Amino acid sequence: MSIEKVRSYFRQWPGMEEKILEFPVSSATVAEAAKAVGTEERRIAKTLSFMLDDGPILVVAAGDAKIDNKKFKATFHKKATMLKVDELTELVGHPVGGVCPFGIKEGVKVYLDQSLRRFPTVFPACGSANSAIELTIPELETYSRFDQWVDVCKVPDEEQ
Template structure:
């Protein structure tokens, strides 16, 4: 595949059906997920953002609609932790092997627990980062959850 990234390679290896969507990435956009949704002409609730956080000392991945904010309190509870906070960009990049703006929950350098906001499962397909800035993958939400062994919980503030 010409657009091969560790994320798309992981999806292919897992036998997950997906399609690629590309857009012009804007590094100055205040909210990358919303910029992707607008550029692709999609409902922001279907375009999922990937965030890297820490639950106590454990790095975790959070996937939620681009028009929502994560509740760190809900994330901590879901992870069985006392505290949760966002990872600094440099640490997120080191753990995932991706650049901020191109972080995918698939094909990360270090496998971490993944938490998906439950409202993401309300759509027939969702769109999320494909492992490179400006590259998105579209897939069924059940495939997203199954491929990652993700925990589906309410995570939004």
């Protein structure tokens, strides 16, 4: 099970596995995750998966952010093509609703979108459709083993 992979991944940092939250309800969507956690949707760190020429990548963005196709193409030199639901587990290592940057398959690059920097803490999933973890931005950088910060999203005007 994918959440077990994430638990195992977090064991390399003492005390981190215990920070994983599991809910009796779904947290598969941004709205469901915000309700389960008790926070605003924009503080949910959604993990989006795309295919580039050299393999799959993950972009972790704020819950209210949307991919800006022009920014994506300028950054990655390719049109934003999301992975299909049936490709997620095979290529990334997690099922839909639980995709996260922790415990992923070797070679999958992780990018953190600037939209996350607006918040002191965010809530990414932990490998299942009913889990999350609260992390500061520096913690997200550490535990996601991200490749770089990118600016590939747009956020609602009132939030900028």
